[in-house]
Structures are given as structure tokens and as C-alpha cells.
Amino acid sequence: MSSSLRAERVRLSTRGWSLRTRLIVTQVVLLAVVCAGIGIATEFALQRFLMNQLDEQVVEAGKRSSVIFEFGPPPPPGMAPLPPGLRLPTAPALPLPPHPGHGPRMVIRDDRGPGPAFLNAPGQAILTVGAVVSDGRAQEAGMISSDGSRTEISAAAATELATVPVDQRPRTVDLEGLGRYRVVAFPSHIPGEAVVAGLPTSDVDDTLFWVVVIFCVVAAVALVGAGTAGVVIVRRQLAPLARVSTAAQQVAxxxxxxxxxxxxxxxxxxxxxxxxxxxxxxxxxxxxxxxxxxxxxxxxxxxxxxxxxxxxxxxxxxxxxxxxxxxxxxxxxxxxxxxxxxxxxxxxxxxxxxxxxxxxxxxxxxxxxxxxxxPLQRDSVDLTRMVVDAVSDAHVAGPEHRWELDLPDEPVTVTGDEARLQQVLANLLANARTHTPPGTTVTTSLSATEHGEVVLTVVDDGPGIPHWLQPNVFERFARGDTSRSRLGGSTGLGLAIVAAVVRAHGGTIDLQSVEGRTEFRVRLPGDSQLRHSSPPSDA
CATH class of the missing domain: 1.10.287.130 (Signal transduction histidine kinase, dimerisation/phosphotransfer (DHp) domain)
Structure with a gap:
């Protein structure tokens, strides 16, 4: 797994979040869970309440339809109730004689529409469905449309009404072309015959939907407000801790x-x-x-x-x-x-x-x-010529090694102490010669970056520097092999001098070493960088 991928995973995981972020997120998540719990409980309780009300209306409509189907419309004043099974003939909008002290009374209108006649009885709500079921089949079925007239329903819907159990208990059915309905069936005095009536659940569904919408909007506003307030409060409460962290970072x-x-x-x-x-x-x-x-x-x-x-x-x-x-x-x-x-x-x-x-x-x-x-001397130093001379001297001192050069076409110059920079290069080449076996190839490269920085590298394909020694290789008297170093005339100060001289010139030195490749990379500010960084002189 690459380091960039690991860094991305740490950044996305909660372990990489700051304490402030985790507190605010925890607060918002807890509030969201509470709001969701309250919303679910409220929606469930409201649904039960509205459905109970609807069931009462459905049962009332079913009883009214059953009574009217059994006994017909209310008799005119002074007429004795008819025995069960006998009904008054219905006529279009037949008025009855006025009741003393009241206005005219209306009987059931028979407008010759589809469905049972009791759908036109007083008190029936619009969108009410009704059916007369005999031996499991709907003999008459219809509904009251939104304009109050009787309309036909589909055969599939009538079949659904015919399958409602005759137990006087409301239940929910899906009627084709009409949607969900709460229906109830009441038995007739004739065996095998029943009256079915029902009301739509659309009002209950719409109410529940809008309650959910309103609750979500209110919860969202509450979460945004809580998050904003949490940011302000947490930031104010953690301000002393932020000052401690800033101070510790300054010391670090x-x-x-x-x-x-x-x-x-x-x-x-x-x-x-x-x-x-x-x-x-x-x-x-x-x-x-x-x-x-x-x-x-x-x-x-x-x-x-x-x-x-x-x-x-x-x-x-x-x-x-x-x-x-x-x-x-x-x-x-x-x-x-x-x-x-x-x-x-x-x-x-x-x-x-x-x-x-x-x-x-x-x-x-x-x-x-x-x-x-x-302070060191500050003169213009031709590093290209210095590298050529140093490699020539190293070739004379170590003819058993292979010495290679990689130089740019144009001369590379820096401002510094020529004697000290020459000592840096001589120490690096001597280190490569002393600590690598005969036949090792040592390549000295010199280049200038586009930012004006000068890069000097000394690379060999020797056995490499032990990993445990690399952190201390620029320390004084650091040796990987004491006996070999003493036999080679090493004092253990060569690389320490290199690091000190490079640092005195405002540069850096890095080491990368594995088996088969050891690279010392020196970076020095070029003449262009020094001109840009130096303050203007007084005229």
C-alpha cells in the first residue's frame, strides 16, 4: 500500500479528525438520532390515531349503508316502519311531507347511476365505495365521485370488494384505479348476502406525508442550528487547548x-x-x-x-x-x-x-x-573545474576504482569558500574510495536546477551503508567499521566536516543508501539565488 493511499485512508477515517470535529459531528449525529426517533414515534402514533378515526367513519358508513339497504329510506311522517325485506320504492328526488317544525325531508334519490342505491343516502361522503355482495360475487358496485354522482368502478375493484370477509372489521385493500381503501362488510338478513362500504385512506396518507415533510424540514433546520451553535461553543471552549497546541508546535x-x-x-x-x-x-x-x-x-x-x-x-x-x-x-x-x-x-x-x-x-x-x-570567504567558485580536478586526484589515489563524471555543458559557479568546498568534494570522494571494494564505480554529477540551485551528487555502487549507521553518519567520529577505517587512515570527521561546511554555505546534504547504491546529494544556493536573497546595497 502506497504512503499516499494510507494518508488518504487516515484522513477519511475518524481517527484522523480533530477533537473539535469529532465533538461537533457526535453532537449533530446524536441530535439527528433523537430527531429521527421522535419523528418515527410521532408518525406511528399519528398514523394509529388517524386510522382509528377513519375506521370509525368506515364502520359508521357501513352501518348506515346496511340499514338503508335492509330497511330502505326513513318512512314519511305518520307511516309505520316497513318490515325487513320490504323497501319503499325510490324515485328521483322525491320529497316527503314536511316534518312539523322542520323543512322538507328527502328520501333516497335514484338517479339511475351504477352501484347500489344506498350510495345516494344522506350523510354518505364523496369517494365512498359500496357494493352488494351475494354468494361471493358483487351484484352491484359503485362509488360516489367528487361531484356527488354515482360512478362505476372496475370489475377488478368490485371483485376485491367481494372478497372482504363479512366480520364487520375494517381492513385495508388496494382497489384497481382507486388506490387504498379501508372497507367493512356487514351481513344482510338474506343468507349469503352482504353490504360492503369503504372510504379512501388518501387523506390519512397525505396528512402523514406532510407531517413527515414538515418534520424533516424542522429537523434539518434544527441540525443546522445545532451544528452552527456547536461550532461556536466548541471553538470557544477549546480555545485554551488550541493555545496549548500552538505553543507546543512552536517549541517543536x-x-x-x-x-x-x-x-x-x-x-x-x-x-x-x-x-x-x-x-x-x-x-x-x-x-x-x-x-x-x-x-x-x-x-x-x-x-x-x-x-x-x-x-x-x-x-x-x-x-x-x-x-x-x-x-x-x-x-x-x-x-x-x-x-x-x-x-x-x-x-x-x-x-x-x-x-x-x-x-x-x-x-x-x-x-x-x-x-x-x-565567517567563510565569499568568492566566485567554478564548481565544474573543481569537480574535474577532484576526480582526477581521486583516480590517482584509487586507481582500482572506476571514476566517472556527469557534468553540464555550461560551467556551474557558486559563491563560497573555495578551499572549504574543495575539502567537501575531496572528503566525499575519499569516503567512497575508503569504504567500497576495488572495482566500484563512483559517479560524480553536477547540475543546476531551474530555481538556480546547484546540486552535487556522489554515487557509488558499493555495498552501501548499514541502516543503523545512516542516522548518525554525519556525526563526529562515526565509523561503520572501526578497524577498516583506521587502516584506511580515516579520522571519523570527514563527513562531519562536509555537513558543517555545507551548512555554513546555506546548503543541505542528504544521504540515500541501499545495497548496491549509495548517494550523497549536496544542494547549494547558486549565484542567482544569492543575488535575489541578498539585500540591496546602498548607492
Missing amino acids: DLELDRGEVRLPTPIVDVDPAAAQTEVGQLGAALNRMLDRIAGALSARHASETRVRQFVADASHELRTPLAAIRGYTELAQRKQAQLPDDVAHAMNRVESETARITRLVEDMLLLARLDTGR
Whole structure:
């Protein structure tokens, strides 16, 4: 799995979210769950309530239809009720004599429309369906249209009404072309005959739908408002924690590995009123920790300063006796023919060891000067010529290696100390020669980027640097193989000098090493970068 894919998964997962984001999302999700629970419960309760009301209306319509079907319309005043099974003949809009104290009474109108006549009875609502079922078949079936007239229903709908159980209990059926209906069946006095009546559920469905819409709109507004309020509240409550995080980030960005470090104390201002809160305790603990760190860094810096001063003084003082030893050794070497063989061999060893100690002293003195920030010379240096000369010298010193060049067509120049930059290149080539077997190919490349940066690389196809040594390879006296390094004349300061000189020139050096390939890449600011970054001089 690539690093970019892993980073994308971490970003999308909740583990990569900030505390503020997780609090706000948790708040909104909980509120959404509560709103959903309330909405579902409200919708269920309202549906039960409206359906019970509709069932009461359906039962009332069924009873009314059954009574009218059985006994016919109400008799005129003064007429005795007819026995069951006998009905008054219906006529179109026949008025009955007025009832004393009331207006005229109407009987059932028979407008010759489809469906049973009781659909025209007073009190029947529009969209009411009715049917007379005999032996499981609908003899008459129809409905009251929206204009109050009787209309025909489809045969499939009539068949659905004929299948309703005659148990006087409302139930829901889907009638073809009409939709959902709550219907009820009442038995007649004639065996096998029943009266079916029903009302649509559209009003209940529409009410429930709009309740859901209104509730969703209100819940959305509530969630947006809660989220906005949560952002403001959480941001205000976590502001002290954000200040602690910012302060810790500022300390993390300081270069604590070298030089004198001054930490601001206290780095976090803790409100005395909030000292006992979690954030207050965290800020106080961070301040105490930084106080201890500042003390330790100050003690370390003082110790390093004393050590570096001692090294500089010792290196400077050792130069005089070493020069004297080398002088007397050279004087004795002039009379080597007069000396016994063992004495001559001993003088040769004294001379070689004196030269090695002299190089060590010079390297330590150079590092001490770089540590103190002593300025380097600033001249225009032709790196192309320097690389050619350094590789030629390396070829003479290590003829058993293969030395290759990769140079641009145009000369590459930088501004810096020519002697120190030459030492950088010589140390890198010497490191490749010393720590790789014969036959290794060492390629030195030089290029200039489009941003004006100069890149110098030294690559070899040797066995590589052990992974455990790579983090410390630029430290002083770092050796991968002590015995081999001593036999090769290495002091363990070559790469440390390279890093110090490159850093003094405002550049960087990187190492990438695996088995079969080791690359040292030096980046130096070119002349164009220095011209753009330097302040304008006074005229």
C-alpha cells in the first residue's frame, strides 16, 4: 500500500479528525438520532390515531349503508316502519311531507347511476365505495365521485370488494384505479348476502406525508442550528487547548539539537480561575516540562561550549609540538642511511603517525571554527573545474576504482569558500574510495536546477551503508567499521566536516543508501539565488 493511499485512508477515517470535529459531528449525529426517533414515534402514533378515526367513519358508513339497504329510506311522517325485506320504492328526488317544525325531508334519490342505491343516502361522503355482495360475487358496485354522482368502478375493484370477509372489521385493500381503501362488510338478513362500504385512506396518507415533510424540514433546520451553535461553543471552549497546541508546535519547531536555545517561560498563560480544569492542568504541566527542558538545554549548551573550547584550544596548542615532531622527524630522515634499520623503521612510523595526528588536529580545529560561526570567504567558485580536478586526484589515489563524471555543458559557479568546498568534494570522494571494494564505480554529477540551485551528487555502487549507521553518519567520529577505517587512515570527521561546511554555505546534504547504491546529494544556493536573497546595497 502506497504512503499516499494510507494518508488518504487516515484522513477519511475518524481517527484522523480533530477533537473539535469529532465533538461537533457526535453532537449533530446524536441530535439527528433523537430527531429521527421522535419523528418515527410521532408518525406511528399519528398514523394509529388517524386510522382509528377513519375506521370509525368506515364502520359508521357501513352501518348506515346496511340499514338503508335492509330497511330502505326513513318512512314519511305518520307511516309505520316497513318490515325487513320490504323497501319503499325510490324515485328521483322525491320529497316527503314536511316534518312539523322542520323543512322538507328527502328520501333516497335514484338517479339511475351504477352501484347500489344506498350510495345516494344522506350523510354518505364523496369517494365512498359500496357494493352488494351475494354468494361471493358483487351484484352491484359503485362509488360516489367528487361531484356527488354515482360512478362505476372496475370489475377488478368490485371483485376485491367481494372478497372482504363479512366480520364487520375494517381492513385495508388496494382497489384497481382507486388506490387504498379501508372497507367493512356487514351481513344482510338474506343468507349469503352482504353490504360492503369503504372510504379512501388518501387523506390519512397525505396528512402523514406532510407531517413527515414538515418534520424533516424542522429537523434539518434544527441540525443546522445545532451544528452552527456547536461550532461556536466548541471553538470557544477549546480555545485554551488550541493555545496549548500552538505553543507546543512552536517549541517543536525550534532547533533543539544545537546551539543555545531560549524557551519562552511561561509558554502558556494559565488563567488562575481555570487552573483546576483539564486544560489548565495541561498548560501548567507543559510549562513545568518546558522549564525542565530549558534547564537541561542550557546545561547541555554550557557543557558543549566548554568541550568545543577545549577542543579548539587543544587543537591549537597541539599544532606547535606536532610541527616540531615533524621537523625533527624530517631531519632524522635525512640521515636515514646512517641509522640502523629498526630505528629507520621507527622514524618512518613516527612520521606517518605524526601526519595522521596533524590531519586530525586540523579537522578538529576546522570544526571548532565552524561551530563558533566564524565567517567563510565569499568568492566566485567554478564548481565544474573543481569537480574535474577532484576526480582526477581521486583516480590517482584509487586507481582500482572506476571514476566517472556527469557534468553540464555550461560551467556551474557558486559563491563560497573555495578551499572549504574543495575539502567537501575531496572528503566525499575519499569516503567512497575508503569504504567500497576495488572495482566500484563512483559517479560524480553536477547540475543546476531551474530555481538556480546547484546540486552535487556522489554515487557509488558499493555495498552501501548499514541502516543503523545512516542516522548518525554525519556525526563526529562515526565509523561503520572501526578497524577498516583506521587502516584506511580515516579520522571519523570527514563527513562531519562536509555537513558543517555545507551548512555554513546555506546548503543541505542528504544521504540515500541501499545495497548496491549509495548517494550523497549536496544542494547549494547558486549565484542567482544569492543575488535575489541578498539585500540591496546602498548607492
